[in-house]
Amino acid sequence: MAEKPIISIEKVIKNYPVGGKEFRALKDITLSINKGEFAGIVGPSGSGKTTLLNIIGSLDAPTQGEAYVLDKNIAELSHNEAAKLRNYNIGFIFQVFNLLPVYTVFENVEFALLLQKNTVEERRKAVYDALEWVGLQDHAHKRPDKLSGGESQRVAIARAMVKRPKILLADEPTANLDSENAHGILKTMKMLNKELQTTFLFSTHDEKVMGYLDRTIHLRDGALEKDIITNKTNSV
Amino acid sequence: MRLALKLAFKNLWGAGTRTVLNVLVLSFSFVIIILLNSIIDGWDQQAQKDSIAWEFGEGHLLHKQYDPLDSFTILDGHGPIPKNQLGITPILVYQATIYPQGRMKGIVLKGIDSNQTILELPIEKVKTSEAKFPVIIGKRLAESAKLNKGDEVQIRWRDKNGTYDANTLTIVDVFDSNVPNIDNGQIWMDIKTLWEMTDLNQEASFFVVDKNYKVEAFSLWRFKSQEALLKQLKDLINQKKTGQAIIYLLLMAIALLAVFDTQILSIFRRQKEIGTYIALGMTRSRVVRLFTIEGSMYSILALIVGSIYGIPFFMYLAQVGFAVPPADQKMGIAIAEVIFPIYGIKLVVSTILLVVISATIVSYLPARKIAKLNPVLALKGKQQ
Numbered sequence: 082m083a084e085k086p087i088i089s090i091e092k093v094i095k096n097y098p099v100g101g102k103e104f105r106a107l108k109d110i111t112l113s114i115n116k117g118e119f120a121g122i123v124g125p126s127g128s129g130k131t132t133l134l135n136i137i138g139s140l141d142a143p144t145q146g147e148a149y150v151l152d153k154n155i156a157e158l159s160h161n162e163a164a165k166l167r168n169y170n171i172g173f174i175f176q177v178f179n180l181l182p183v184y185t186v187f188e189n190v191e192f193a194l195l196l197q198k199n200t201v202e203e204r205r206k207a208v209y210d211a212l213e214w215v216g217l218q219d220h221a222h223k224r225p226d227k228l229s230g231g232e233s234q235r236v237a238i239a240r241a242m243v244k245r246p247k248i249l250l251a252d253e254p255t256a257n258l259d260s261e262n263a264h265g266i267l268k269t270m271k272m273l274n275k276e277l278q279t280t281f282l283f284s285t286h287d288e289k290v291m292g293y294l295d296r297t298i299h300l301r302d303g304a305l306e307k308d309i310i311t312n313k314t315n316s317v
Numbered sequence: 318m319r320l321a322l323k324l325a326f327k328n329l330w331g332a333g334t335r336t337v338l339n340v341l342v343l344s345f346s347f348v349i350i351i352l353l354n355s356i357i358d359g360w361d362q363q364a365q366k367d368s369i370a371w372e373f374g375e376g377h378l379l380h381k382q383y384d385p386l387d388s389f390t391i392l393d394g395h396g397p398i399p400k401n402q403l404g405i406t407p408i409l410v411y412q413a414t415i416y417p418q419g420r421m422k423g424i425v426l427k428g429i430d431s432n433q434t435i436l437e438l439p440i441e442k443v444k445t446s447e448a449k450f451p452v453i454i455g456k457r458l459a460e461s462a463k464l465n466k467g468d469e470v471q472i473r474w475r476d477k478n479g480t481y482d483a484n485t486l487t488i489v490d491v492f493d494s495n496v497p498n499i500d501n502g503q504i505w506m507d508i509k510t511l512w513e514m515t516d517l518n519q520e521a522s523f524f525v526v527d528k529n530y531k532v533e534a535f536s537l538w539r540f541k542s543q544e545a546l547l548k549q550l551k552d553l554i555n556q557k558k559t560g561q562a563i564i565y566l567l568l569m570a571i572a573l574l575a576v577f578d579t580q581i582l583s584i585f586r587r588q589k590e591i592g593t594y595i596a597l598g599m600t601r602s603r604v605v606r607l608f609t610i611e612g613s614m615y616s617i618l619a620l621i622v623g624s625i626y627g628i629p630f631f632m633y634l635a636q637v638g639f640a641v642p643p644a645d646q647k648m649g650i651a652i653a654e655v656i657f658p659i660y661g662i663k664l665v666v667s668t669i670l671l672v673v674i675s676a677t678i679v680s681y682l683p684a685r686k687i688a689k690l691n692p693v694l695a696l697k698g699k700q701q
Contacts, residue, residue, distance in 0.1 A: 140596060140692045161600050168598025175696065179593040183331025195320050196598050240597075 085152070086113035087247060087280050088137055093146035095132050095303075106132045108304040109146070114282060116247070119274045121283035121290060124300035130284035131252055133300070137282065138171055138250045139163040151247060168196050172241030172279075174251040178233040180225040180240075186212070187221040190239045197244065211243035215269055231262030235269065242273055249273075252284045260289065267293045321603070325611040329618070336615070339575050343619035343672065346572040348627040350565045350668050355631070355658035356639050357561060361554045363495070363653050365547055370437045371496040373546045374525040378405060378538045383522045388412065391425070395522045396537045404529030406433045407521030409511050413474035415486070415504070417462040424458070425503050426474065428511030435527050438499065439492050443507050448487035450510060455500025459491045466491050472504075477516050484514075495653045569672070572619075573679045580612050580683040585700065591687055592695030601688045608687060612680020616673045634658055 095107040107129045114120055122130045135141040136148050139155050140163075148155040151170055158166065167173075172193075180189050190211055194204045212218040215235035225233055234254060241249055251270070255263035271293055274281050283290055291297055299306040329336045379385070383394025391412050398407050409428040414421055429436070431444050443451040450472070454464060464470060466488055473483040486504065494500055512518045524538075532540050584591070594604050638655035694701055 135693050138596070140696070161602075164595065164598050164600040164603075167596060173596045175593075175596075177589075179589060179596075179696070181590060181593065183327050188327070193597050195324075 084116060087116045087151060088112075088114035088282070089147075089149040090133070090137075091147045091149075093133075093136065093143040093148055095129070095136065095141070096144045106303050107136075107143070108302070110300075110303075110305050111146075112298060112305065112308060114280060116280055117274070117278045118296055119271060119281045119294060120296035120298060121285050121294040122300060123285060123291060123294075123297045124306070125286055127302075128300040129303040130286075130300055132303075134250050134252055134282065134284045137248070138173060139166050168193070169244065170247045172244065172246040172249040174234070174237050174241050174249065174254045176253040176256045178225070178230075178237045178257075180233055180236055182225055185222050185224055186217060186228070186236050189225065189236055190243050193240055193244045207243050208239075211239035214242065214273060215239045229262075230258050231265060234258060234262070234266050238266065238269060238273075242277070242279070245277060246279060248280045248282065250282050250284075253287070254283065255285070255287050255290055263287070263289050321607045321610045322614075324607055325614050328607075328611055329614055335579060336618070339572075339579055339615045340618045340622050342575050343572040343615055343676065344623035344627070346565070346568045347619055347623040347668060347672050348630070349568055350671070351627065351631070351660065351664060352634075352658070353561045353565055354558075354664050354668070355660050356656055357554065357558050358661060358664060359639070359656045359658040360557075360652060361551070362659055363656060364550055364554065367495040367653070368498075368547060368550055369543060371494050372436070372499050372525075373543050374406070374435045375404075375528055375530060376526045376540060376542045377546060378524040378526055378530075378535075378540050380522050381537055381539055383410070385523075388425075391522070395517060395520045398519050398521050398524075399535060399538070403531070404527045405524035406430055406435045406527070407508060407524050409508055409515070409517060409520060410522040411474065411511060411515055411517075413472050413504075415462065416471040416473070417464055417468075422462055423502070426472075426511055426514075427499075427503055427505050428508035429505060431507040431509075433525075435525050436499075437494070438505060439490055440505055440507065442490040443510075446487060446489040448489065450484055450486045450506065450514075451489045452486045452504045452506040453490040453492055454488055454504055455497075456491055456493050457497055457500040458502060458504070459488075461501075464488055464491075474514065476514070482514070569675060573675055576612050576615050576676055577679040577683065579615075580608065580680050583608065583611070584683055584686055588690070588695045588700065589698040591690060592692050592697070595690075595692040596696060601690075605681075605684045605687045608684035609677060609681045612684070613673060613677040615680075616676035619672065619676075620669060631658070631660055635660070 090110050090112050093107055093110045094105065096103040096105050098104070110133060122133055124130050132141065136143055136155060137150055139150065139158060142156045150166065153166055155163070181192065184192065187208055190208045191204055194207055199207070209218055209221070212221060215238050217232060217235055217239065220228065220232065225236065228236065255266060258266065267290060270281060273279060283294065285291065294311065296308070296310045298308050380394045380396050382390055384390045391410050395409060406429065411426040411428070413424055413426050415424050416422070429438065429440055431440050433440065439453060442453060459465060462470070468488045469485050470488070471483060472486050473481055475481055512520070591604055594607070595601065635658060638657045640655055641652055690701055
């Protein structure tokens, strides 16, 4: 029997008020993502990629339709329930890294665990494990302003992965990186996907990212254009 | 809570100059509030102590027709001293005119037993004088009438029959008291001398009572307790306190405005950070709490910084006292040349609570907005 999808989107519509009118950002989207996939929502700017990612990340809710993440209906979650879902199960990687500037690399990565009930030793081990995955264990006590763009994004990956979430959402993670750093980051994420069976879902229009994806979900003007599986070995 | 405190401290530490300025302004308010109140409290205690020691004793037993605030009552406001009454020191009040350096000046003669010990008045000095009419005066009258110790001055008074009489007083001492009520325009002498001058033998206008006095009903006398006598002084000090409260409320308002302003600016500028907190799994209420604690921590840091420079300053002031300007000493109320501030636990605790609670409230008010922020827009750093 096939395993239940980890993300299930059914006829999702998302409207935004723009200049007194309703702008439809997502039009009747239906798709599902299985555990361990390395997939990407692909499309030009304004196609609704980030909106869809935000709904899956429980930062936003659909206007119509249903979005289930780990069997939880996003529209029905309270603020606190959504926060709990993100805290334990969803990691975020942002285009501009969003590192907290007054904290060190260690503290930035540790932050996600501080919201959970872990001991100091557990946190310390988990943080150094995460920094090792991204090759930054020697930068633990640096502040974000002392890091390059590539290093900052690797800290963001470590922060997202340190709590070993079931889903990792990456919004244009390579947009601010040069080609070499972008490939380095993507290789790291691919490795984590394989080792930890974390489901990765990207929002991107970067060709480099697309080259690593096992599945590309194409959006255009808020509608699902095509859904292409390029490598099924990773899909459970 | 520990997490919020830790994060708040790190955020404040990271904010650098902004934190330093807020903390300094708030700590300054904290120190000034304690300073102003401690001086008032010091004055309050000193004034009460001096008034009791020099004027009030344990209370006054006044002739029913005598009102110390109405000079028209002096003529008739006296009567025979009750017999066998313990714990009362009689004082007879009488009007007269002195002529220092040929100038006329209306004064009040006050006769008191030269063996009395209830008041600090150095009246015993008249006993050792060989002058016919030895008297003592306070430094204020000495200054205004240009009289010094050892001087003689002409006096004219009317005896009980209304006949004018005149003689020469000898100033045997000029005493220095913080209580102007026993000094301004008053000349103290032995009551026996005044009885002799006025032919009002064994009569008094009022009595200063001591602890041996037991309150009882007299037809001719009314009792005014120490508390009732101090009320006027306390009312005056409370009035002064209210005036000073306005000053420190203004100071507090300036300091709290700085905290409020910083909070508004923080929430305005740190939208992306707030969005990140929410995306990482912080609940909105927890983010609100974090920002509120950040604001409150300004007050905690202000207490620490204020203590660093405030405690040595307060200790120094407690030793050397606060010099009262001469103009203030002429206000007609009991005030010393130097006031020693009093730092009570109640004052310190209430000031700490006032600063911390006010800072928490002004931090919470803008932070409430976070609960309504759209995290998606916040992550993009868009103003909401």
